[in-house]
Amino acid sequence: MRPVDLQVVIPKVTEVSKNQQVLKDAGEAGQSITASQFQEQLQVMKQKVNVLPRAERLQVTPEKENGKREKDKKREKSPHRNGRHIDLKI
Numbered sequence: 441m442r443p444v445d446l447q448v449v450i451p452k453v454t455e456v457s458k459n460q461q462v463l464k465d466a467g468e469a470g471q472s473i474t475a476s477q478f479q480e481q482l483q484v485m486k487q488k489v490n491v492l493p494r495a496e497r498l499q500v501t502p503e504k505e506n507g508k509r510e511k512d513k514k515r516e517k518s519p520h521r522n523g524r525h526i527d528l529k530i
Contacts, residue, residue, distance in 0.1 A: 443530070
């Protein structure tokens, strides 16, 4: 490089370095804000009660299971279920 070029480049180096530092700081600030928002969101999700849909909450209890078995037995004993009964509508 020539000395004349150095006289122009050296002042611009400080300007460019300042701009680069500002951009770097802005990026870091954005990341820290995003991280803090994420932490707040996680905290809220930990405290929130999750409600399951009705279909997922249904459980088979022994009482319901016994009632279902009794209904099945009644159907098996029914005389109309033996294949000899024909139901006609006119």
